[in-house]
């Protein structure tokens with residue numbers, strides 16, 4: 001019975017983006033019972049396979065996605081100068097590192113899966129934990145998918161239109177198509193999804209390396225003219241700086257991903273903090289170098305005007321090999337999107353299993369053992385987001401919402417230092433770190449609302465409140481409207497899915 005969860009986080013590390021949750025939903029074909037087993041009581045079956053190297057790969061592979069290929073121009077528009085942009089790129093890395101260190105304390109203190117969900121449960125009780133799962137299922141994960149697919153599409157379409165700007169409707173259509181393909185892959189089989197992941201992660205690293213080496217070459221040639229007078233035009237608006245952070249932090253999102261697999265890390269109290277301390281500065285360094293590389297071949301203004309920075313970079317530096325850039329970026333973003341949906345399906349599955357969402361969302365396909373209803377549900381929301389938003393508005397929407405919860409985790413840490421002073425903390429951060437991150441997240445949430453309110457923030461707030469409205473009758477009092485049963489049965493037959501329990505009998 002040993003290899004039931006044959007696709008484990010250890011394998012996933014190669015694929016990076018897979019969000020570490022593999023061993024729980026991963027139900028490889030082959031043996032039904034083992035698959036069901038693995039889903040039913042994952043805690044018992046998890047094996048500690050993620051060592052230092054895989055841990056670093058998991059962090060780096062998840063963080064590097066679409067952001068570094070689409071965010072630089074948005075960030076530059078918001079900051080007004082190359083100098084401040086660069087500072088914010090590095091500051092985002094530092095903030096992610098500090099946040100992740102606090103998560104390391106939380107993750108080694110409470111080693112159960114679900115990261116934020118588990119910490120909120122411990123520190124604040126079930127309602128905030130429910131709210132987190134509600135928001136991440138309905139907002140956070142689908143918007144991640146939507147943003148990455150839009151970035152994918154932007155690069156894919158850009159490759160075919162040489163001079164003019166690609167029409168918006170085409171970009172959206174291709175993004176929807178990408179979501180459909182990724183959904184198909186993830187519903188088809190877990191092995192296919194992780195295979196795609198591994199191949200595509202390699203492409204991501206190639207793209208990064210090409211850009212950095214190209215930039216180093218140009219620098220050696222003495223192309224520093226765009227790196228002078230770097231602070232000209234700098235903004236002093238605190239609201240703009242906060243939204244510039246949103247753009248930058250998107251590229252770093254995923255820094256907390258190792259926390260979803262604490263149960264699988266070998267010697268977590270050493271390897272979790274260590275992977276964080278190696279992985280996040282590594283990503284920060286890559287991003288900083290890439291930003292310099294971009295500026296060795298184009299000016300700030302050209303960077304802002306470029307529809308797809310990496311493509312422009314490729315055209316200027318790679319000559320006949322210029323096609324390599326859009327190809328590796330589309331492949332890389334496709335991989336990120338695949339990994340994000342994979343993780344999303346698993347999150348939805350876990351939360352609905354706890355009775356916090358609709359039952360049907362925790363069901364698994366009877367032959368393929370993929371959490372199809374959850375995957376379809378996420379994809380539908382993502383499609384709606386693709387149709388109704390732009391990359392930048394979605395990133396704001398995402399970052400605003402995500403940082404409410406990242407800030408919440410900092411608060412959870414601080415609260416538990418008081419309420420559970422004697423709980424074992426194998427890794428303890430200096431208290432100042434979560435305090436600083438909490439203060440910054442309050443600033444990140446408040447400044448844009450105060451200075452330049454966007455309708456997206458209202459939507460995000462309404463979503464959270466709507467969650468509370470559902471909580472009271474359906475979760476707290478567990479009232480189930482009778483028509484729900486027939487809806488569930490109908491969907492079960494349509495999608496050929498069953499609750500995981502039934503696989504045992």
Ligand code: ARG
Pocket residue numbers: 019062063064065066067068144148250251252253254257336339340
């Ligand atoms: N940082 C990634 C990017 O630049 C996005 C990661 C999405 N988050 C996640 N947990 N999968 O595209």
